[in-house]
Amino acid sequence: MKETIIAQLEDQHSSLWGFHFRIPDEIANSFVKGKDRRVICTFNGAVKNHCAIMSSQEGPFIMLNRALVKQLKIQIGDKVKLEIEKDISEFGMPISEEFEAIILGDQEVFQYFDPLTPGKKRNLIHLINKIKSSEIKITRSMAISYHLIESKGKIDFKQLNETIKIFNQRNKIN
Numbered sequence: 001m002k003e004t005i006i007a008q009l010e011d012q013h014s015s016l017w018g019f020h021f022r023i024p025d026e027i028a029n030s031f032v033k034g035k036d037r038r039v040i041c042t043f044n045g046a047v048k049n050h051c052a053i054m055s056s057q058e059g060p061f062i063m064l065n066r067a068l069v070k071q072l073k074i075q076i077g078d079k080v081k082l083e084i085e086k087d088i089s090e091f092g093m094p095i096s097e098e099f100e101a102i103i104l105g106d107q108e109v110f111q112y113f114d115p116l117t118p119g120k121k122r123n124l125i126h127l128i129n130k131i132k133s134s135e136i137k138i139t140r141s142m143a144i145s146y147h148l149i150e151s152k153g154k155i156d157f158k159q160l161n162e163t164i165k166i167f168n169q170r171n172k173i174n
Contacts, residue, residue, distance in 0.1 A: 002085040003027050009078050019069050020061040028053050028060035038087035043072050043080050050093040091121050098137035099128040109145040112153030143167035
């Protein structure tokens with residue numbers, strides 16, 4: 001199932017929510033099933049992004065980060081053709097080969113990764129996906145796997161960042 005709408009970029013001027021597109025209730029309701037709110041949006045027929053349909057007192061919406069707004073070259077008030085389809089991927093976003101090989105290929109690491117909430121899994125996947133270099137993706141994946149084992153699956157993002165710095169220094173990555 002795919003829905004197409006024309007949506008206007010808005011900014012809620014809130015510390016919690018930023019750039020977003022409002023979604024009609026009937027369309028949001030057709031995609032949201034319980035806590036599963038994940039969708040794939042295609043903006044102007046060109047840029048695809050994994051998203052979630054969120055809700056507020058003003059109604060359902062899809063959030064965009066500044067990087068995506070910049071990539072789309074749009075501003076507040078601009079209208080965009082928005083194609084929405086259900087995200088049926090395992091993690092709600094693509095997972096890099098490097099991360100999959102290291103995290104999912106090691107049984108000890110996987111036993112700590114698997115029970116994490118979907119949001120925490122996506123946070124870890126995003127930490128890898130935002131990197132372009134395969135070598136750095138491998139180093140960061142190793143740091144995450146080390147952190148998962150050391151913390152027995154209890155992620156402390158401040159400590160994880162320190163672990164990533166240590167792994168980067170070992171591999172002389174800045």
